Amino acid sequence: MSLAPAAQLQHTPGERGLSRILWFLRDVLVLTRRSLIHVIRDPAQLADVTIQPIMFVVLFTFVFGSAIRLPGGGNYHEYVVAGIFGITMAGAAPGVAVGLANDIQSGIIDRFRSLPMSRGAVLAGRLTADLMTAVLGLIVVVAVGVAVGWRVHTNPQDVLAGFALALLFNYAMSWAGAAAGLWLHNPESAQAMAFVVFFPMIFVSNAFVALQNMPIWLRVVAEWNPVSTVTASCRELFGNPNPSAAVQVWPLQHPELATIICALALLAVFVPISIRLYRREDLT
Amino acid sequence: MGEHEPILVEGLVKVYGKTRAVDGLDLVVAKGSVVAVLGPNGAGKTTLIRILATLAKPTGGRAMVAGYDVASHPAQVRRNIGIAGQSESIDEYLTGRQNLVMVGELSRLPRSEAKLRAATLLGRFELNDAADRPTKTYSGGMRRKLDLAASMITQPEVLFLDEPTTGLDPRARMGMWQLIRELGDAGTTILLTTQYLDEADQLAHNIAVVDSGKVIAWGSPDQLKTQVGGAVLEVTLPATADTEVAAALLRGAISKSVTVDQRRHKLTLPTTEETGLVTKVIRALDAGDIPVDDVTVRRPALDDVFMTLTGHGAETDKEAAA
Known part of the structure; x- marks a missing residue:
C-alpha cells in the first residue's frame, strides 16, 4: 500500500433528499453496532434491564408483597409486574446520560464531529441501541413475571399495545437522558443526577403500591407521574388488577392517552435540546 | 478542482x-x-x-x-x-x-x-x-x-x-x-x-x-x-584541568571571545568560516599540556530561537485558553 493521499474524495455538492437519508441511516447502523459491542464487552451495562428488574420482582413479590393489600383486592404478583415494566422503561434515561457523558470525556465525540458523517447519527445510534436493550428488558420482565405467577387476561393486540406504549415511553425517557448527559458531560454528575431524579420518580408512583394510601401532597405527584400512567396503561391492557382506575384524576382515567401525550411532550422538548447541546462547539 | x-x-x-x-x-x-x-x-x-x-x-x-x-x-x-x-x-x-x-x-x-x-x-x-x-x-x-x-x-x-x-x-x-x-x-x-x-x-x-x-x-x-547566530564549539576538559589557563591559551592562539563555564569545565568559542578550527584548538591545548575530554560543534537549539524571539523561554506555561 502507499501512504500517499488519495485523489480528493468525490465532491458531492448539495447532497440532499433520499441520498442524505440513506447516509444517515447507514451512520446510525454503524453507531448502533458500536453501542451493541459495548454491551457485549461490558455486560454490566445491561444490569438495569436484567438484574435490576429481576431483583425488583423477587423483592416485591416475596419480600414486601405479602405485607401489601391492594384496595379492592386482587393478586399482588399480578399487580406488581406491570409496575416493574414501568420502572424498567423509565430506567433507560440514566444509562443514556452516563453513556453520552463517557463519550464526551473519552474524546470520541471529537472524532465523530471531524468526520463527514450525519450530525444527528451519534445520538440516534445510541438511542436505537438503547431501544434494543429495552426490548431485552421487556423480555426479561415477562419471563420473571410468568415465573412468579403473572398472567395476562386480554387479547394479544392489547398486550402488544401495552408493550408498544412501554417502549414509546422508554424512547422518550432516553432522549431526556441524552439531554442530561450532554448538558452535564461528566459521568459522575450524570450518575448523581440520575439517582436524584430517577429514584423518586419510580417510587413515588403506583408501580409498587396503590396511590390510595399516600398522603395527599405525595399522591398528587404520583397521580401525574408518567411512570404511574404507563404502569396503569399496562395493567389495563394486560387485564391485571388496577386500583388506579378508581382514582378520579384525568391521567389515571385515560392512562394510555396520558402516556402518549407525555412521551410526545418529552420528545418535543428533549430532542431539540439534545441536538442543540450536541452541536454546541464547546461540548468537548 | x-x-x-x-x-x-x-x-x-x-x-x-x-x-x-x-x-x-x-x-x-x-x-x-x-x-x-x-x-x-x-x-x-x-x-x-x-x-x-x-x-x-x-x-x-x-x-x-x-x-x-x-x-x-x-x-x-x-x-x-x-x-x-x-x-x-x-x-x-x-x-x-x-x-x-x-x-x-x-x-x-x-x-x-x-x-x-x-x-x-x-x-x-x-x-x-x-x-x-x-x-x-x-x-x-x-x-x-x-x-x-x-x-x-x-x-x-x-x-x-x-x-x-x-x-x-x-x-x-x-x-x-x-x-x-x-x-x-x-x-x-x-x-x-x-x-x-x-x-x-x-x-x-x-x-x-x-x-x-x-x-x-x-x-x-x-x-x-x-x-539566533551561528554554531559554537564546545571543549570539555577533565575536572583536574585548569580552565582559566586553557582559556587564556585559546584566547592567545585563536579567538578573543572564549567563554568559560567553570562548573562544567567547558570552554565555548564561536565557529568561523575558516576551516580547521577543531584541529587548531586541540593543537593549542596539547601544546600547553592540557588534556581534552570532548570537543563538539553545537548548533543553537530552537530553545535559543524562542528565547531570542519572545524574550521568554518556550516552557513558559501560560494557562491554556482552550
Whole structure:
C-alpha cells in the first residue's frame, strides 16, 4: 500500500433528499453496532434491564408483597409486574446520560464531529441501541413475571399495545437522558443526577403500591407521574388488577392517552435540546 | 478542482470570553509540506487546529482547508482532512480493528474497503498483534498510533496532528516521528503542533513560531537558527584541568571571545568560516599540556530561537485558553 493521499474524495455538492437519508441511516447502523459491542464487552451495562428488574420482582413479590393489600383486592404478583415494566422503561434515561457523558470525556465525540458523517447519527445510534436493550428488558420482565405467577387476561393486540406504549415511553425517557448527559458531560454528575431524579420518580408512583394510601401532597405527584400512567396503561391492557382506575384524576382515567401525550411532550422538548447541546462547539 | 493551497489562514481570530486564543494569525502551507506550529501552552495552537478541523468556529478572519472555507463549507473540509488530537479519540470497548473500520464507514467508505484499509494500516503501524484486542488494553504509544491510523483511513489530503508525541515515552516518540516522516514523504500535507523544539526541528520543513495567538516567526529550522547566530564549539576538559589557563591559551592562539563555564569545565568559542578550527584548538591545548575530554560543534537549539524571539523561554506555561 502507499501512504500517499488519495485523489480528493468525490465532491458531492448539495447532497440532499433520499441520498442524505440513506447516509444517515447507514451512520446510525454503524453507531448502533458500536453501542451493541459495548454491551457485549461490558455486560454490566445491561444490569438495569436484567438484574435490576429481576431483583425488583423477587423483592416485591416475596419480600414486601405479602405485607401489601391492594384496595379492592386482587393478586399482588399480578399487580406488581406491570409496575416493574414501568420502572424498567423509565430506567433507560440514566444509562443514556452516563453513556453520552463517557463519550464526551473519552474524546470520541471529537472524532465523530471531524468526520463527514450525519450530525444527528451519534445520538440516534445510541438511542436505537438503547431501544434494543429495552426490548431485552421487556423480555426479561415477562419471563420473571410468568415465573412468579403473572398472567395476562386480554387479547394479544392489547398486550402488544401495552408493550408498544412501554417502549414509546422508554424512547422518550432516553432522549431526556441524552439531554442530561450532554448538558452535564461528566459521568459522575450524570450518575448523581440520575439517582436524584430517577429514584423518586419510580417510587413515588403506583408501580409498587396503590396511590390510595399516600398522603395527599405525595399522591398528587404520583397521580401525574408518567411512570404511574404507563404502569396503569399496562395493567389495563394486560387485564391485571388496577386500583388506579378508581382514582378520579384525568391521567389515571385515560392512562394510555396520558402516556402518549407525555412521551410526545418529552420528545418535543428533549430532542431539540439534545441536538442543540450536541452541536454546541464547546461540548468537548 | 482548481489549484489551491491545502491550508490558507488569513487574520484568523478566535475569542473565548475575554481571551483572544487566536489573535490575527496568518499561515500558508504548501502542498505536500510538513509545517510545525511551535509554541508554549496557551499560545493558541490547539485552538488553531480545532478551527481548521471544523471543531470550532472562527470569530474573525478566514481559514481555507483543501480549497474550502471552514466556516461556510465544513462538510467539504471534513471530507479532505484527518485529525489526531493530543487526547486520543478512540473507543475503548472496541478493538483496534473495529475502531478503524467504524471511522472508515463513518467517512463513507464501503464496509469492505474500510476493512481493507484498516488491515493495511494496522500492519503498517505495527499494531497487527493487538488488532483484535479492545483498545482498553493498549499502551499510550499504541493508542496514539491507532488514533493516527484512524485519521489516515481515507488517505486525506491534509492531516492535522495536535501534539502528536506529548506524553509518549522516548521509544514511542521515535516510532511516532518515523511514521510522521513517512506520511510526509508520501506527499500528505501535515500541520502539527508541538512544544518540543527538537520535534519541530526533526519533522518539519517549515516552522511557524506562535505566541499569544499570532505567528511571530516563520521559516525553515535552519533559517530560524541562523536568526539566533551561528554554531559554537564546545571543549570539555577533565575536572583536574585548569580552565582559566586553557582559556587564556585559546584566547592567545585563536579567538578573543572564549567563554568559560567553570562548573562544567567547558570552554565555548564561536565557529568561523575558516576551516580547521577543531584541529587548531586541540593543537593549542596539547601544546600547553592540557588534556581534552570532548570537543563538539553545537548548533543553537530552537530553545535559543524562542528565547531570542519572545524574550521568554518556550516552557513558559501560560494557562491554556482552550
